Amino acid sequence: MSMKAIVKEAGEYGSLVIKDVKIPEVKSNEVLIKIKKTSICGTDVSIYKWTEWAKNTIKTPMIIGHEFVGTIEKLGNGVINFKVGDLVSGEGHVVCGKCRHCITGKQHLCRETLGIGVNQDGVFAQYISIPAKNVWLCGEGISESILSCLDPLGNAVHTALAFDVMGEDVIITGAGPIGLMSIPILKRVGARSIVITDINEYRLNMAKELGATATIDVSKEKISDIFNKLNIKEGFDIGLEMSGSEIAFADMIENMANGGKIAILGILPQNVSINWDKVIFNSLTLKGIYGREMFDTWYKMTVMLQNGMDKEIEKIITHTYHYTDFEKGFKQMMSGESGKIILEWE
Numbered sequence: 134m135s136m137k138a139i140v141k142e143a144g145e146y147g148s149l150v151i152k153d154v155k156i157p158e159v160k161s162n163e164v165l166i167k168i169k170k171t172s173i174c175g176t177d178v179s180i181y182k183w184t185e186w187a188k189n190t191i192k193t194p195m196i197i198g199h200e201f202v203g204t205i206e207k208l209g210n211g212v213i214n215f216k217v218g219d220l221v222s223g224e225g226h227v228v229c230g231k232c233r234h235c236i237t238g239k240q241h242l243c244r245e246t247l248g249i250g251v252n253q254d255g256v257f258a259q260y261i262s263i264p265a266k267n268v269w270l271c272g273e274g275i276s277e278s279i280l281s282c283l284d285p286l287g288n289a290v291h292t293a294l295a296f297d298v299m300g301e302d303v304i305i306t307g308a309g310p311i312g313l314m315s316i317p318i319l320k321r322v323g324a325r326s327i328v329i330t331d332i333n334e335y336r337l338n339m340a341k342e343l344g345a346t347a348t349i350d351v352s353k354e355k356i357s358d359i360f361n362k363l364n365i366k367e368g369f370d371i372g373l374e375m376s377g378s379e380i381a382f383a384d385m386i387e388n389m390a391n392g393g394k395i396a397i398l399g400i401l402p403q404n405v406s407i408n409w410d411k412v413i414f415n416s417l418t419l420k421g422i423y424g425r426e427m428f429d430t431w432y433k434m435t436v437m438l439q440n441g442m443d444k445e446i447e448k449i450i451t452h453t454y455h456y457t458d459f460e461k462g463f464k465q466m467m468s469g470e471s472g473k474i475i476l477e478w479e
């Protein structure tokens with residue numbers, strides 16, 4: 134039996150093609166999922182563009198994609214927690230299950246982590262088979278479009294909740310989909326102010342609509358210009374780096390209050406140099422964030438969505454295409470004039 138899938142064929146720019154491939158066999162402790170919707174991640178765009186990171190990481194040919202929602206089509210031997218027909222999404226990081234972190238409930242720290250759609254075939258296909266331990270049973274009352282974005286929303290939740298933000302002044306650098314998703318989360322957990330920066334007018338407008346306290350186009354204004362207006366005396370208490378830009382990161386460090394805490398999700402270039410005096414003498418804390426906590430992040434995000442945050446996250450989904458039009462989706466995403474972009478598989 135065959136299925137359609139979007140395959141990265143060769144190690145070069147573009148080279149994504151819809152192909153007929155074999156439906157994956159369902160091994161023991163795996164679950165076969167029929168895909169309903171997927172969403173396009175910046176990682177997929179990096180694979181499309183064949184960046185340095187992609188060159189060093191991706192083995193072609195490979196089916197790409199890791200953000201999805203679907204229904205369970207078939208259970209492998211030994212699977213007891215799910216039934217055929219269940220609406221599910223899934224954690225894209227497959228962990229070893231045996232190391233010290235895995236057995237102590239900190240799977241997000243597993244050193245053997247493999248990425249679906251990165252190190253093995255992904256979800257831009259009509260079917261995928263994944264380990265049952267990676268399957269997330271979707272909570273009721275959440276739209277399928279949002280359910281296809283739980284992976285990046287989980288990145289936002291993991292980062293925004295890395296430190297206690299209640300009553301704090303927070304800066305987000307980068308108003309990409311994940312930076313935007315962080316706004317409603319920070320509002321829910323009681324941040325005093327939420328300031329977000331970008332160099333993209335379209336995305337800063339989206340941030341305004343989502344209720345950011347202030348938006349700053351750093352190509353035109355300085356971050357510190359906002360302090361007076363918001364009555365921020367010493368700088369930001371919490372920083373969420375979500376741009377991957379070393380300029381943004383350096384700027385954030387300059388504008389932190391003493392004792393400030395920074396969670397870094399954005400994938401910065403290697404060997405970025407920063408002002409260590411600021412980190413050391415101002416007692417800053419820097420914390421790297423990778424993926425989502427399994428499955429604490431998934432649980433919290435489901436509860437927030439069911440308590441009304443879904444209305445705000447819905448606004449971040451700006452485009453939907455049928456999978457046969459995936460090229461349009463990638464082009465739209467590369468234009469920068471988008472939030473999340475969904476591909477439909479039915």
Ligand code: NAD
Pocket residue numbers: 174175288306307308309310311312330331332333336351375376377378380381397398399400401422423424
């Ligand atoms: P994105 O690339 O869509 O958004 C990044 C935004 O930063 C863009 O809107 C861009 O215009 C903006 N930007 C560029 N230069 C800037 C500057 N100097 N100041 C402020 N903003 C600037 O990315 P996304 O999908 O929202 O993801 C955010 C980041 O998180 C990316 O770097 C991505 O690679 C990374 N990421 C990391 C993980 C992880 O597990 N650590 C997971 C997912 C994504």
Ligand code: ZN
Pocket residue numbers: 228229230231232233234235240242243244245
């Ligand atoms: Zn492990």
